[in-house]
Amino acid sequence: MASLDDLKKRISSVKSTQKITKAMKMVAAAKLRKAQENAEKGRPYSEKMNNIIFNLSNGISDKENAPKLLKGTGEEKIHLCIVLTSDRGLCGGFNSNIIKKAKLYFQKILNDDKTLKIITVGSKGYDQLKRLYKNNIIEKISFKESKNINYFDANKVGKIIIDRFEKNEFDVCTIFYNQFKNVITQIPQEQQIIPLKTSDNKKQESLSDNIYEFEPEEDEILSNLLPKNISTQIFKAMLENSASEQGSRMTAMDNATRNAGEMVDKLTIQYNRSRQAAITKELIEIISGAESL
């Protein structure tokens, strides 16, 4: 059995761990509010963008000559996956959930004998994927330096994707991120961005078949709009991700704080018991010593 001193040390070390997790929880809670606000504010832009693109792609007369970003290259051989994760750890299952989802998809692609390319955004994703998919990772991006999520960063990622697409480096592009539902639930998402899938919002829009006036031509607007849309989708994913990260960290740290509390209680009981046992033992020794006289 551990000595009294050892127990005392353990109790104090668990207590200081608890202090850290508690502080992290509170920091995460404060950041969460901001991140959540940002995510909600960012939604109208991407939704509007989606609607406009949907209306445009419906109005396009010449389907054959549609921009490649919309209809794809006509093949499905090379898949590019963008895995968005956090730069910091200690956020519960946040990163592993995305990775799990992504790995399932990777496996499917590899089983179909297609080529897989990966770009990781955020250092944690790279750390988890490099062991299994080192040869597939073509680029790793990290925005550790930028304090807040901003559109500029998202645009950088968007440009990288478009550059690679124009060089015919891939046919299909999918992004993986966590969608923020609430503090406890974050849903890992896979979203195909090239070629663009517009089926999601078909229902609400199919009623209004507006005839639009386009200036300049549809094709020209589309080819201008689609690259922007990619950056927008990435930006949306980054915003959702950051809210999810803070939410996930908050719950994880809350649990850790509670567990530490339980552990302290347990250790304290153990400490008191062994202290009592030591006293009883000493008493017995004294009594039996006195009796023998």
Next chain:
Amino acid sequence: MSEEYKIEIVNPEKSFLQREDVIEVVIPAFEGEMGILKDHIPLISFLKPGIVKVNLKSGEENYYVEDGIVEFKDNNLSILTSSIFSLSDLDKSKIDQLLQEAEKDSNQEKIDDQKRYLIDQKINVLKSLSLN
């Protein structure tokens, strides 16, 4: 019958402006300036750098935009833009900063005609702004 319609300007971070008493909006569309009144035909267009004039019942507001997409439908005007500044917030130093960036871009060798056109536009607009 009222002659007003709604406008919403959104940038990636947030909803920038929402008004419900718009009489006319003049936008710097890609192929020339365009004024939009109520019951305009549904329209999609994109913007070049310039000034968006929002003529409200309660007064006039001016915004400087660098790019963006405009959609007009059912008397709702949506402008999506990644960079927009209210003219009243835009002071001399900010204009100069934007101007310098634009001039740096235009000195690059490898840009296509369309980009050059947009950058030249931007410089012109900014110069006229800094004169006022």
